[in-house]
Amino acid sequence: MKIDNNQLLRFTTAGSVDDGKSTLIGRLLYDSKSIFEDQIEAIANTSKKKGFDGIDLALFTDGLRDEREQGITIDVAYRYFTTPKRKFIIADTPGHIQYTRNMVTGASTANVAIILIDARHGVIEQTKRHAFIASLLHIPHVIVCINKMDLVGYKEENFNKITKEFEEFSSKMLTKDFRFIPISALHGDNVVNRSENMPWYLGAPLLHTLETLHISSDINKVDARFPVQTVLRPQREGFYDYRAYAGRLASGILRIGDKVTIMPSGFTSTIKGIEGPSGKLEEAIAPLSISIELTDDIDVSRGDMIVRSNNMPEAAQDIEVMLCWLGDADARPRAKYTIMHTSNEQKAMIKEVVYKIDINTLGRKSDEKELQMNDICKVKIRTTKPLMIDSYRENRNTGSIILIDDSTNETVAAGMIV
Known part of the structure; x- marks a missing residue:
């Protein structure tokens, strides 16, 4: 080879x-x-x-x-x-x-x-x-x-x-x-x-x-997922009617003329133009950083996700996650945390610890509900607003989350959506 x-x-x-x-x-x-x-x-x-x-x-x-x-x-x-x-x-x-x-x-x-x-x-x-x-x-x-x-x-x-x-x-x-x-x-x-x-x-x-070793790409090339990081509205001559949405294409391919849906609002439009670091493009392939123009004037903001209309992720507020607890302090029952998912930032709560992993046997411990440092477990998380998710198995970028403790600003958990 x-x-x-x-x-x-x-x-x-x-x-x-x-x-x-x-x-x-x-x-x-x-x-x-x-x-x-x-x-x-x-x-x-x-x-x-x-x-x-x-x-x-x-x-x-x-x-x-x-x-x-x-x-x-x-x-x-x-x-x-x-x-x-x-x-x-x-x-x-x-x-x-x-x-x-x-x-x-x-x-x-x-x-x-x-x-x-x-x-x-x-x-x-x-x-x-x-x-x-x-x-x-x-x-x-x-x-x-x-x-x-x-x-x-x-x-x-x-x-x-x-x-x-x-x-x-x-x-x-x-x-x-x-x-x-x-x-x-x-x-x-x-x-x-x-x-x-x-x-x-x-x-x-x-x-x-x-x-x-044969190394294949770990980026999903099938499911187009574009989390919006910022809205570009330059106020200078020749650009007064210009509006574009910038970010990093998390997975898949987007082309001019693609029919797209903005999530979670559900509004639809068509890609009018794509621009990358080197100028205008006919298509963009993940993980390129780009800006996108749409044919329609739609309310799009940071945390929204632009996807192809015939291939959409799940919009969910109740999420099952395999979680690695990283915090020095134990998880507080039903405490609020900030959840980070692509460019989306929401408040979230751990509703339930489904089970913890016994690291020596890989068995499940369903009777233990306290989360301590280095625990690996399956949990149910509820967010204040929907996240646009795929399973981690299918898409690393849209299938992963982190939790941040608001009081200390410490990253206390990393999770893979199941």
Whole structure:
């Protein structure tokens, strides 16, 4: 299969504390020669000051001062690199259980999730939580890197035991493409180059796997959804009668002459003109930022959605959502939150917790109704005004929401509409 050299692959790393995520990314960057000499020199000097004999690879991603002082990753650190075969964006997320919300952030746009497992400890609760979140977010590919193989003597039986345990757990998940690679990020085994210490492993190293994975677009090209962000009404000579609606085309294709409906009002019109960053267009394909002119003067405002009249989303105030609770504080019963959905912002209330997920068994706990940090659950939400929704499975952009606590302005939950 031919790989597009310009194709961008977004991947996230996740795992428990000290599983070696930042070291793995540092090894990827260092061995693939994706780091400038001055950066290497600066990191080498910092490593020397910290008492390392060689280069501390984790410092290539742990860029915040607090992270370096504590020796942990406390935020989502993004890095960009390119090989002759592909371009990459890496989201390195923290491992502490209280920062699982950062993993949700880093994984929300990923094509691939890399989950690290310490070869000494095997599959633990945080491993299961990260794997389930990756599945919940419909990440199509998961690469399980069993790290620190050097600390278990590079033994094949350790690798096989952990692989079997993970496969038994993941059999209930939506994601079906799981790949397993035994590595030592510290020494570089099976990261960029094949390991001489594990001749029993016949698969490809991690970088080769990332370079050759088939990545299909995660943008829905069928259902045209244009959330309006702002109304353009320039008051200058030649533009007094001009009115256009600007935003980012969330999914699908819109063309001049398309019959469209404005939701939730239900008014209909026809697309008169489309303009993109480079000028006038005959058609626009998601995710392009555009402005649209209609043939009729209709009341359209921010939060409305322009869709093709023969293909409309559901307008709903009662919504069922798979929710990841991210807030430090517990959810308050029937408390009001602000819900953000595309460009639409409304007040909302969690009406009911249908069930919570037991992360160890993936079973449902219907008797528990309190929501605490890192809980994953199915809830019913009611909004003050209709949202124009699709299921997350069909459309990531119009199928996702976040909840914001009005008193703290903190994002307390991320959800996928079912």
